[in-house]
Amino acid sequence: MLNFSSESPEDPNEHSLPLVRCPAIKSISGIILNKDLLGTNTHYYHGRTIPCDDQTCPACDDGLPWRWHFYLGLWGQNSHRTCLFEMTAKAADPLKTYRKAYGTLRGCHLTAKRVNSSPNSRVIQQATQADLQKITLPAPPDVLGALSIIWNIERPSISVEGIVKDAPKLHVQQDPELAEPSFPSNRNTLPSRNPNGNVS
Ligand SMILES: [Zn+2]
Numbered sequence: 257m258l259n260f261s262s263e264s265p266e267d268p269n270e271h272s273l274p275l276v277r278c279p280a281i282k283s284i285s286g287i288i289l290n291k292d293l294l295g296t297n298t299h300y301y302h303g304r305t306i307p308c309d310d311q312t313c314p315a316c317d318d319g320l321p322w323r324w325h326f327y328l329g330l331w332g333q334n335s336h337r338t339c340l341f342e343m344t345a346k347a348a349d350p351l352k353t354y355r356k357a358y359g360t361l362r363g364c365h366l367t368a369k370r371v372n373s374s375p376n377s378r379v380i381q382q383a384t385q386a387d388l389q390k391i392t393l394p395a396p397p398d399v400l401g402a403l404s405i406i407w408n409i410e411r412p413s414i415s416v417e418g419i420v421k422d423a424p425k426l427h428v429q430q431d432p433e434l435a436e437p438s439f440p441s442n443r444n445t446l447p448s449r450n451p452n453g454n455v456s
Contacts, residue, residue, distance in 0.1 A: 271401030273329070273340040278347075278379045283369035287386045288361045289329035289338060289396040293348055294403075297322040307407055326351075329397035330366060333386075338394060340402045343368065347379040354383040362396065363388055 278284055297308035299315035299322050306315060308322045315322070326348045330341040347368070355361050365386035370377045404410065 271398045272405045273338060273397055273402040275342060275402075275406055276330070276339040277342050278368040278370055280370060280375040280377075281373050283367055284330075284341075285365065285367040286330040286332045286339075286341070287391070287393060288351075288364045288366055289331050289393060290399060291360045291362050291396065292355065293326040293328055293351060293361065294399045295324055295326040295345065295348075298325045299323075307403075307409070327399050327403060328361065329399060329402075331394060333391065338397055340397070340399065340406070341366075341368075343379065343381065347381050350381050350383045358385070363393065 276284065297310070298305045299308055299313070299320050301315040301318075301320060305325075308316060310316070324345040326343050326345065327340055329338050331338045351361055351364070351366070354364050358364070361383075363386050365384045367382045369380055371380060
């Protein structure tokens, strides 16, 4: 059957954003679009990073360690592109200090750099106020929506439950049918030996 309509179909990837981590050699910088960090426990499981569903988590069942990750929308001043930037709990410390001082992360200029050229070496982040006199920032991206696409989980099954590590904690409940996500996203991440996110 042919279907015609004057309206375009809803874009299932409307909230899609590329996931970016601090590169091994070059630094990365941009302006933060979201007011706050959003974090959750993750595992490196079957070759990719997945969120830890603390009720029915196959990675926890297998005894794998977890690591806390924060996410936020980072906007490139020159590229005018927005990415979903991932960082560990430790690397986010300067952002927590910034948020306490200014009440929001939106408009914060973030620079992230590794201490050496190893792709898993510690990340140092710097947070300063961006000069927004001549810049109109785009709207903050839907971080939960972008994560749900990356992790291939239903958007409504994620909610924010309380504050952990000084930031909103996601409660992620995976649909069992989607427990084996169909597309890879985090091939660069190596398994963490530290179960509590205290190493970048
Ligand atoms: Zn788990």
